[in-house]
Amino acid sequence: MLLRLSAKSVLLGAVSAVALMSAAHAADVVQEQAPGFNWSGVYVGFGVGAGANVHKLSSDFAPGVSLNGIGGEGIFGQATVGYDYMVSQRFLLGGLIDAHVGTIKTSLDLAGLSADIKETYGFDVGVRAGYLLTPSTLGYVLGGYAWQKYKLDTNAGFDMDWDQGGYFVGAGVETAINSNWTLKGEYRYTRFSTKDDLLSQFGAPDGTLNLDTSRHTFEVAASYRFNANDGGAASFETPSYNWTGFYVGGGLGAGAVVHQIEIPPLGGAKFNGLGGEGVFGEASIGYDQDMGSWVVGGLVDARLSGIKSKLDLGGILGGIDSISLNADYGFDVLGRIGLKVNEATLAYALAGYSWQHFKLDAPAPLDVDWGSSGFSVGAGLETALSDKMTVGIEYRYSQFEKEDFSDAFPIPSGLATATPSFHTVRIDAKYKFN
Numbered sequence: 001m002l003l004r005l006s007a008k009s010v011l012l013g014a015v016s017a018v019a020l021m022s023a024a025h026a027a028d029v030v031q032e033q034a035p036g037f038n039w040s041g042v043y044v045g046f047g048v049g050a051g052a053n054v055h056k057l058s059s060d061f062a063p064g065v066s067l068n069g070i071g072g073e074g075i076f077g078q079a080t081v082g083y084d085y086m087v088s089q090r091f092l093l094g095g096l097i098d099a100h101v102g103t104i105k106t107s108l109d110l111a112g113l114s115a116d117i118k119e120t121y122g123f124d125v126g127v128r129a130g131y132l133l134t135p136s137t138l139g140y141v142l143g144g145y146a147w148q149k150y151k152l153d154t155n156a157g158f159d160m161d162w163d164q165g166g167y168f169v170g171a172g173v174e175t176a177i178n179s180n181w182t183l184k185g186e187y188r189y190t191r192f193s194t195k196d197d198l199l200s201q202f203g204a205p206d207g208t209l210n211l212d213t214s215r216h217t218f219e220v221a222a223s224y225r226f227n228a229n230d231g232g233a234a235s236f237e238t239p240s241y242n243w244t245g246f247y248v249g250g251g252l253g254a255g256a257v258v259h260q261i262e263i264p265p266l267g268g269a270k271f272n273g274l275g276g277e278g279v280f281g282e283a284s285i286g287y288d289q290d291m292g293s294w295v296v297g298g299l300v301d302a303r304l305s306g307i308k309s310k311l312d313l314g315g316i317l318g319g320i321d322s323i324s325l326n327a328d329y330g331f332d333v334l335g336r337i338g339l340k341v342n343e344a345t346l347a348y349a350l351a352g353y354s355w356q357h358f359k360l361d362a363p364a365p366l367d368v369d370w371g372s373s374g375f376s377v378g379a380g381l382e383t384a385l386s387d388k389m390t391v392g393i394e395y396r397y398s399q400f401e402k403e404d405f406s407d408a409f410p411i412p413s414g415l416a417t418a419t420p421s422f423h424t425v426r427i428d429a430k431y432k433f434n
Helices: 007-015 018-026
Strands: 041-058 066-086 091-102 105-110 113-134 137-154 160-176 181-192 210-225 245-263 269-290 294-317 320-342 345-361 369-384 389-400 417-432
Touching: 041 181, 041 245, 041 269, 041 417, 066 113, 066 210, 066 245, 091 137, 113 160, 113 369, 137 181, 160 210, 160 320, 160 369, 160 389, 181 369, 181 389, 210 245, 210 417, 245 294, 269 320, 269 417, 294 345, 320 369, 345 389, 345 417
Parallel strands: none
Antiparallel strands: 041 066, 041 210, 066 091, 066 105, 066 269, 066 294, 091 113, 105 113, 105 269, 113 137, 137 160, 160 181, 181 210, 245 269, 245 417, 269 294, 294 320, 320 345, 345 369, 369 389, 389 417
16 A cells, blocks of 8 residues: 655645744854843734645534535645734733635545635634743734635536635744744634535525534744844743753644545546544653754654544434544654754654554444554644753644555455545643653
């Protein structure tokens, strides 16, 4: 079985390395860093990111029946303008407006028909509250209103578009890399309101098809702060931290999976894809070596996950309530390389081997499970809280082997296959032993 190594996969993986490239640029200017950093003031920023969405389909005319969901994935670019105010030495409140364009989409190819549902552009208006982990590094949460434009494109002369409003919540880490510039990694979960009139243009009553969309994204962004060196900097001390040593860690995360389904005998059908979402917990053990400005290391982690796709049937098929495809547990063996962007914060990229267990939770004889090998690439920001503890945020794109369902069911080889890819973000804490 082969991994689905495509231009899309390479592009998604490349996005996760932006944090390290930005940090490398900071190496040329970090010596100019001011003695203190003033977080109050206006800023502008630009970032790139990756993520996935999941569309839940249901109908008012089939109560209890729904599919969660139809998934899409891709990348985006985003511009932001905002204002922050330090309400105390360590606490910050702020507001922001951003706009984005992207390629997050679901695609279908079937017997000459090609169709895409794509997120084209959108904006968010939100607020955030932050806490200075060090004078140069901020941890924060945010939330607000989100608006998104969608477009259906086909090669059959049929196109349509619509928009949806909703809310977003998220968290991030932002760190100063010189006297005016910051680098941040940020996760957002967005949930849009139900779209129940999608088919009204064809004369169908509202509620014939209900669309509920959620989205998981991670962005790496650089921001320029106009008043960062105008005084008012925090006065508490930055922890002294040596990155060399063994550590253990634990974290919580969320994300989405998109399964690319292929059924070649059905007109070369390729559907990307069947989507799912959920949360997970993760534990890790690793070792880092401090090499001056650079840090290199390796880690092993294991996770329990609630990420799944689910078809609710409402008992209409012989009393069957639901069928779900679960990504329930897995592990990774990864290497990482990072650059110190300031005295207590590391920007890093990572890559390596991943393994994931999948389980189809369905009545016999459909209740099967399998394991898949693959790879993960990603990036993150990690900052020291003390001489032993760090916290951080990290994004990973993971892709696994194509599963041929002839291995589990009595069907011809190659009749039906699935290739899963994941977009996940975790917030974790680590304890270093020495």
